Amino acid sequence: MNHATACPEPDITLCEEMLRVLKQQSFDGIGITRDAYGEGEQQAHQLTEALALKLGLEVKKDAALNMYLILPGEDRQQKPVMIGSHLDSVPNGGNYDGAIGVLAGLAILSGWRAAGVQPPVDVIVLAIRAEESAWFPVSYVGSKAALGRLTERDLAVTRRDSGLSLAQHMRQCGGDPAAVAQGHALYPPERIQAFFEIHIEQGPQLEEQQIPVGVVSGICGSLRYRFAHTQGRYAHSGATPRQWRQDAVVATAMLISLLQRKWRQMERQGHQLTFTCGRFFTDPLAADMSKVSGTVDFCLDFRSENRASLQAIDSYLAHCIARLTTRYGVTITPGEQSRSEAATMSTELKARLQQAADALAIPVLTLPSGAGHDSAMFAVSGVPTAMLFVRNQNGSHNPEEAMNLPDLAKAVQVLNLALWNMLMG
Amino acid sequence: MNHATACPEPDITLCEEMLRVLKQQSFDGIGITRDAYGEGEQQAHQLTEALALKLGLEVKKDAALNMYLILPGEDRQQKPVMIGSHLDSVPNGGNYDGAIGVLAGLAILSGWRAAGVQPPVDVIVLAIRAEESAWFPVSYVGSKAALGRLTERDLAVTRRDSGLSLAQHMRQCGGDPAAVAQGHALYPPERIQAFFEIHIEQGPQLEEQQIPVGVVSGICGSLRYRFAHTQGRYAHSGATPRQWRQDAVVATAMLISLLQRKWRQMERQGHQLTFTCGRFFTDPLAADMSKVSGTVDFCLDFRSENRASLQAIDSYLAHCIARLTTRYGVTITPGEQSRSEAATMSTELKARLQQAADALAIPVLTLPSGAGHDSAMFAVSGVPTAMLFVRNQNGSHNPEEAMNLPDLAKAVQVLNLALWNMLMG
Helix, strand or coil: CCCCCCCCCCCHHHHHHHHHHHHHHHECCCCECCCCCCHHHHHHHHHHHHHHHHCCCEEEECCCCCEEEEECCCCCCCCCEEEEEECCCCCCECCCCCHHHHHHHHHHHHHHHHCCCCCCCCEEEEEECCCCCCCCCCCCHHHHHHCCCCCHHHHCCECCCCCCEHHHHHHHCCCCHHHHHCCCCCCCHHHCCEEEEEEECCCCHHHHHCCCEEEEEEECEEEEEEEEEEECECEECCCCCHHHCECHHHHHHHHHHHHHHHHHHHHHCCCCCEEECCCEECCCCCCCCCEECCEEEEEEEEEECCHHHHHHHHHHHHHHHHHHHHHHCCEEECCCEEEECCEECCHHHHHHHHHHHHHHCCCEEEEEECCCCHHHHHHHCCCCEEEEEECCECCCCCCCCECCHHHHHHHHHHHHHHHHHHHHC | CCCCCCCCCCCHHHHHHHHHHHHHHHECCCCECCCCCCHHHHHHHHHHHHHHHHCCCEEEECCCCCEEEEECCCCCCCCCEEEEEECCCCCCECCCCCHHHHHHHHHHHHHHHHCCCCCCCCEEEEEECCCCCCCCCCCCHHHHHHCCCCCHHHHCCECCCCCCEHHHHHHHCCCCHHHHHCCCCCCCHHHCCEEEEEEECCCCHHHHHCCCEEEEEEECEEEEEEEEEEECECEECCCCCHHHCECHHHHHHHHHHHHHHHHHHHHHCCCCCEEECCCEECCCCCCCCCEECCEEEEEEEEEECCHHHHHHHHHHHHHHHHHHHHHHCCEEECCCEEEECCEECCHHHHHHHHHHHHHHCCCEEEEEECCCCHHHHHHHCCCCEEEEEECCECCCCCCCCECCHHHHHHHHHHHHHHHHHHHHC
8 A cells, every 4th residue: 555645746747748759750741640550550559558668557458459558556356447548540630639648647657656656456547549430430449349349340341541451450450350359358347447538628618718627527429310312303593493493402401501590499498419510512413503403412410418309309300301301392311320329427436526626726617528539438338437628729630739738737637636536535 | 579378387397307317316325415516516517407408498607607597588688587596415415405496497498498488588597506505614605606796715715525625626617716706797686687596495384384385585694603612610510519610511501591581582572583502512521420511612593584683682692691601600702703694585576476376376375584595695686586485394404305296396386477477477
């Protein structure tokens, strides 16, 4: 048992130093590229492993090459506490999305090691693989594998750029996809005491409200129609009166307008929800300025912490489709629906983070996460989970993504104290 | 002077026969292709010339290779009457758009020749070049040239498929672009007594109202924004609350919805108008299901017989843009405006067509032409002009374009009698 009585400071200099090296090695000329199960992610894992070894941590890897950087506890049979995030990035992305969660964990363990602290149970920093679905069309590849949930079918998908399968990429990096497919987990969910993640917000709320750190209330579930289609009929723009048109652009534009209005109404009624139509396009070959458009392809993305809100907007969508079909003589086919369940954050762990922030006099905002995160996979697997957001600028998944180190330092301090109070208090 | 006392029948069999041969020689495997100043149009002109010579007509060509098929009148110094349309088609188009106007004229002259009629002035069937702007990005190439209005700049544009200039194509077919550019007209507008055109409707009004023939009230002018653009800001779909979005799709969809609503209102107030957004697309590379869209490109096409109606909708557009800019934090740039003036049809000639239809007990509908036609060029040049529409099915500019020969026969009978009454009555 450790004899330090005060909580050690986390090693923020380590974050700064590592972010500099990561940026240097993964800058692609435009932004940051750390390709999942490719050279970029490999280099980031090698750098992180070297640092962990230098810090005297134990290093384990699972069959999917997620990396477990362990500060051994007194009782190694007890359930460990984990701090984790991912090291991959989107193509031409930013340096902070993912990486700061791993570095935050190492900064804490480095501080504890320097102070000679031995926690009662293992504290594990988890460097997760392949979180960004920009590479493989499967979400949370690494955390799914860590929890024994990645399937044979998932492993068969191909990487968008290379055309090679996830299994092939994993094998090339030294992993064992056959073992992954068997669903074995180094740490099954029921054997994990808690999972914490620090991540940039990716949205503007902390920045707009000038608050450095956010406590995530929950991770939104999503309801998506990736391949929605409106089928109307091409017709001469000048020669076709209004009442004889089957105008795919007008019908789809009306649908988007109605959904936007409904979103505003639902927010006023207290629903937490987002609605986005990110793609909307007429046929590049068939459409023309002097034709009523016969088709529109589009997609719909709804997110909410609450299943009931998603259900409500989905019912409204069906109502609109019926109404617009009659009104404009078009067929609107939303296509296959995909859903991800909302992930509930642990009330106890959220309270611990809030208390630590209060004790440190660091202002925090409670806000939902509209984006998905590895934490969602741990939470839906039954692991008590909580997340902190760090204020950041210019969104994410782009080279302009920005963050100020003092804001990261504040989030790390909050997590550091919350962990200390949880394990050592 | 001719001594026939009754109006001869037009030679409808000629139309049927010629449509069959035209279809055979210009079927491209999908639809009809008679490319302007290319092989397809050349073949159609050769076929038509051969027929005209067989009918004993005089044949002249101008420097742009428009063809004048002349039944000489008694006084060749007097202003001739013209019947004309174009022989080119869009790629994968239909057989009737354009061609029937030339064949209708020949059917009339064939009937008159067979009856030994010599009119008091020349009656000229004009086979016009390159009406479809699918080939060269200039409208009414042939009629402009016929009227001495085709410019050096027009002649420099390139054909969309070949990359060769209009001048080069014209020269390859045996024309003289340098002479065309000098603006010489075989028949200047002030030397033409009247111009008539028969054309398929291209819209559904005659078909829906079960009327075989239409008298065109006027040819709509247009007001177009070919390259309108909405600039918003890309943002994470889940992480960006409504109030911080600059959503290009939502703003543009609202604009289209507002314009559509305004169109309906204006029609109720008695305006004659069409509004079409034929193209609407997010960036194929940057847009994504999980991003608020940062850009939309789109186009707007408004048409009306009345300049005031176009002015009214254009003012409303400016109002909407200002309103949506404020509301959604986007920039909507309509881009360069292009206009074509509405073409007024001759009241006298319209009345003559109506009287002939009444005398023949052929029901006709008076309706505007939303599409542009060679007639528009003659009308805006000051030539007294009138048009008849023939009921057709499935629109035009597509392989399904359809028409029933008896409907064409009725239109030809109407024009035949109107001409007879005008010249011989």
